Amino acid sequence: MTRRSKYDRPAHLAERAEGGVRLKTSAMIASIAGEGQRTAPAPFGHALVEAARTRPDIIGLSADLSKYTDLHIFAKAYPDRFYQMGMAEQILMSAAAGLAREGFTPFATTYAVFASRRAYDFIFMAIAEEGLNVKIVCALPGLTTGYGPSHQATEDIAIFRGMPGLTIVDPCDAHEIAQATTAIADHKGPVYMRLLRGNVPMVLDEYGYTFELGKAKMIRGGNDVLIISSGLMTMRALETAKALESDRIDVAVLHVPTIKPLDEATILKEAAKTGRKVVVAENHSVVGGLGEAVAGVLMRAGVMPSGFAQIALPDAFLDAGALPTLHDRYGISTEAMCTRLKAMVG
Template sequence: MTTSTKPKRLTTSAMIASFADPGQRTSSAPFGHALAALAESDQRVVGLTADLGKYTDMHVFAEAHPDRFFQMGMAEQLLFGAAAGMAEVGLVPFASTYSVFAARRAYDFLCLDIAEPGLNVNIVGGLPGLTTGYGPSHQATEDIAIFRGMPNLTIVDPCDSVDIEQAVPQLAASDGPTYLRLLRGKVPTVLDEYDYSFRLGEAAVLRGGRDVVLISSGLMTMRALQAAEELAAHNVDVAVVHTPTIKPFDARTVLAEVDTDRLVVTLENHTVVGGLFETVASAAVRAGLSRRVVPIGLPDEFLAAGALPTLHDRYGLSRDKIVETVLAGLA
């Protein structure tokens, strides 16, 4: 009898693939740990999920506070309806599902059960934008566009583990509903190097620069910072403005950076339709600023399936593609 020496094939799920770079500092499940910690000091906090606890890091909360965790099954409308009822009686629910399901399947329940009465329900959406290679059924490339028009709803697009950990208690303390574009699993830790702290509703200038200003949200702030370092080798001095809160939008801080003679570029892990680019452009027009704004974001189309590095490069979200776009804009 012979024993096979064929090596075991290693596989990675495209559903929960990490966008962290090799060797990059990361924090494991920052949302789940932050929510569990918050619940220690606030007995009103409860967690719900639509059969996606493991894939939204809600399982960390469930293990720490099983008596305050509710598994609603694959029923997003029920998830939001139950969360609304809990908020009505004074609880502070965090309800997790995938962003595509929250935006496409349960919009009306979020709108009329939660947003219209202004309830403190916090929707946590996993797999925002191009953070999965599973294709259009799971890539929430238009969730901000869908939700921006909903009155009363606060929209947060965090960059890293620092943003998420600091955002959770502020979302719980804020009036009305919130939508958090969740980064889950091994999430990069980036912003602690920039004397930064998350403040709900505020943008932050992470670094100054005389030639270009990059206005970014979500994981694209990490890419913007990386691109800024690489562009320095081309003698291009780049400022980076992080806008973790998309709605309400901090127009004052952002427009102060737009209103110069520098090249202005927006970067978002979202379609260029209805997201950060159009938010910045609209704010500039309302303020009477006549400035060109170059968008870096996902195209107005259904995206391909595949490995995240390949997809990010194909659709212009990678560091190298950002550098190319900026240099072309300066030419």
Template sequence: MSARTTSKDSAKPRLTTSAMIASIAGAGQRTRSAPFGHALAALAAERPEIVGLTADLAKYTDLHVFAKAHPDRFYQMGMAEQLLMMSAAGMAKEGFVPFATTYAVFAARRTYDFIHQTAGEERLNVKIACALPGLTTGYGPSHQATDDLAIFRAMPNLTVIDPCDALDIEQAVPQVAAHAGPVYMRLLRGEVPLVLDEYDYAFELGKAKRLRDGGDVLIVASGLMTMRALEAARLLAADKVAAAVVHCPTIKPLDEATLLREAGVPGRLVVVAENHSLIGGLGEAVAGLLLRNGVAPSRFRQIALPDAYLDAGALPTLHERYRISAEAMAADIRAWL
């Protein structure tokens, strides 16, 4: 179903209910289908210890691609997320490298203690990849994981990743598998935008990368907000505002050296943009880092979701309402400058 239909009474496209779960890709934007599933299936062909588990969400986390390629290493756990995480921990104990997938809300809110007491405390090689992070669904607070980064940042031993696009995901998968210890990765699924290949970018676990430079404002972003930041930077350039963009896909541990260096450039407004509540995510992590190290930018602002239960509705409408669209970002940065 198309995300839009045209009303007879108006030339303006009318959003339909399918826009609640539509791809975040813009019209005509390049995409790759199921990058996580394809990358994991390819890696598993070389590494027989990799297994895939899901809680009745293979199709909606792109793990169905892995299941088709490696049916003997795929485990459907049913609607039992706590069992999913405990089983993944048990497999890791036996030397496997399990990738467990579900929705981010279920991992963060429903299975936290099970991850904490097994994968976290024992530093097990459990890799958790979760769809619908932040405001990537219009189905309301039951499905919108606006607090997952705050929750998982607090867990000792856990690496936390928020990839931007298909390239980021494809390159992150083998590094996540090679990392010794548990990992939580936010997952964009389906038709995922492809943008970072235009910026000579390569994913490195634990590293932030500057994608473009600019003397007026520094935008530090993760996840889909890096894509939005790049779009906003182009809009700002039309107004003679030079915006630098730093992509920070690893939320924990932070690339402190890069962030301190970039935020320490004098005279720039520093903006942190994230698809997450302004409470406890990348913005507060960066702010704390700067304060602890005596780095004082001329001004500091956050572009993030509010500390509230969000509305249900079409994603384009909600992204504009909550000021995380490229146009809203550019407008707010202009006002702050």
């Protein structure tokens, strides 16, 4: 059977609005930014170029997806330190392992579905078991494309959480991606980082936030509900908290960008505060992600909040379509989160 190209699909998917008007969306590269929201272009690519100025050990590799993982920025700046591996994710990971053995710090990019599903055993055996200094940075995590199950990595964290020695990072926005890129370059050992690419929203800079590998941080306080979130869902959580102020629902947001190792101490401290319900919000399946990790931490420590809920993607193969429609359908839009929290508090 001939393998389909990653690009062997129509450029746009279309849907019909309720009024029958035909709408088009670029399903592969659709931005998660809201209308008028501040964005920064290719934060990972630019941050990697900056890190590489003083780090000749940093190199880049991609499996025919440099443009779609923002690694083309690095390739243009350092063409002699960039390797195009073609549509061969298993070879990509093996080559990255070999280069790490020679003292380099390889950044290997592809889509999250291809790293987690297609190259898992190669990452396990060639990289993680050996503790090699490979950084695996993958675009289209969770529900950030409308192309359906072939490209929606809704279970990547569940797949990778069980891999010993692998650090897992799920940054929120462009501000954090830039900082996290530098941090994982400095970290010794294998890392898997979920990547928001293209024009990425700027959110956390407004809160004076600084990324620290392995640390969860309170972004805002609140007495009624504590949202524990990662990735783009921290942006949604902050939007939800602001929207619910008019309903006099006081929402705190704890951002957890490092999924593994988990900052259990901070999570327990915040979840143990009397009277607050706890909601875990993530751009990932309800199975095996941050929600279940947090629930396990609370259970083992005997911390029982007044209520606990997960806002996550269902354990299902998701539909294709426009991202705003899909985010509403599967409960991870700001509007859907507001509805869920109102019902929980009320």
